[in-house]
Amino acid sequence: MAQGQVTVTPDDGRTTRQRRHTPLVVVHSGAGKGKSTAAFGLALRGWNQGWSIGVFQFVKSAKWRIGEEEALLALDEVHRTTGKGGPVEWHKMGSGWSWSRKAGTEEDHAADAQEGWAEIKRRLAEETHQLYVLDEFTYPIKWGWIDPEDVVTTLRERPGYQHVVITGRDPHPALLEIADVSTEMTKLAHPFDKGQKGQKGIEW
Amino acid sequence: MAQGQVTVTPDDGRTTRQRRHTPLVVVHSGAGKGKSTAAFGLALRGWNQGWSIGVFQFVKSAKWRIGEEEALLALDEVHRTTGKGGPVEWHKMGSGWSWSRKAGTEEDHAADAQEGWAEIKRRLAEETHQLYVLDEFTYPIKWGWIDPEDVVTTLRERPGYQHVVITGRDPHPALLEIADVSTEMTKLAHPFDKGQKGQKGIEW
Structure with a gap:
């Protein structure tokens, strides 16, 4: 297939080797299925490279990703x-959050999301993982x-x-x-359009 | 998210339980990335259910899926x-093909593809796996x-x-x-549009 073909010759002063080792920001959006499953497929590739993988699920729907x-x-x-x-952590x-000992007495999803993001910022600064899967991370941003801007600056730097x-959805x-x-x-x-409900192995 | 919501109430005489156990045909197409990675993400879910997983790669580009x-x-x-x-087979x-002892002296991709499809038909008839990943299977169909019609009839029955x-692409x-x-x-x-070549862990 055409996957390995470069359509533009870059003029950025970098060698092919440098470009081959560029850390990427990858976004999977859209209303279709496969956003998260494709992210976990990437985690398989990273695992095989010996990378440290960190998965962070940002929406409370634990059963959906259990597989x-x-x-x-x-x-x-x-x-x-x-x-x-490589090692894999799942939070x-x-x-x-797994790293937090806080008892979940009162639910405050905004505070939970902020706590998660703060931890990811710490890990990025410490270069803890080679691959971060921020699953459904678009939503806490969308919900304010x-x-x-903090996310973009952190990722850029x-x-x-x-x-x-x-x-x-809706990044x-x-x-x-x-x-x-x-x-x-x-x-x-x-x-679902035909009235088919989710089934195990396919949806979670 | 809205993933679990049914938008239409079906009128097909089946119970929800029956619909929950409907075997599915899933197609991942398009020019974007994630077609195969999402399929392998589904394999993770199936594995966790104890399903037998059979992966069949239909295009010779072995290094791309090594991860x-x-x-x-x-x-x-x-x-x-x-x-x-569950068990996983990768062909x-x-x-x-892994099950074939034929020495690969002369390359005949059409015959190879046909041999692969014939084996998948046998396995479907014997109910060998619960999840089949037919990776890049659209191409041997596209190439004639x-x-x-044989594929559609086999899958339907x-x-x-x-x-x-x-x-x-191009199913x-x-x-x-x-x-x-x-x-x-x-x-x-x-x-790739910016001249970035593929890198390990991300592309394979």
């Missing part, structure tokens, strides 16, 4: 027991909980070699502007 | 050693090597509970017609 979570944590276990691949909002994949225009790869998943046909 | 192959085969190993998840055209995911209209879920990946931005 990917179980599989990626099984790969983390493979890494810890055999040295193959989710809702009942409190997280400042898009992140040090080292850190890829960031962001999923969700803020500033996000699309800094994206190196941006794919819109468009729905052509979907069983 | 997913290594990671999914590691999950197969997890299944074999711990019983967790690729090019140097000969495999009869789209497949027995039991077998999901089939097909990826690739034959008959394929789109029988698809239960069809997503088009549209490119909004891509580093």
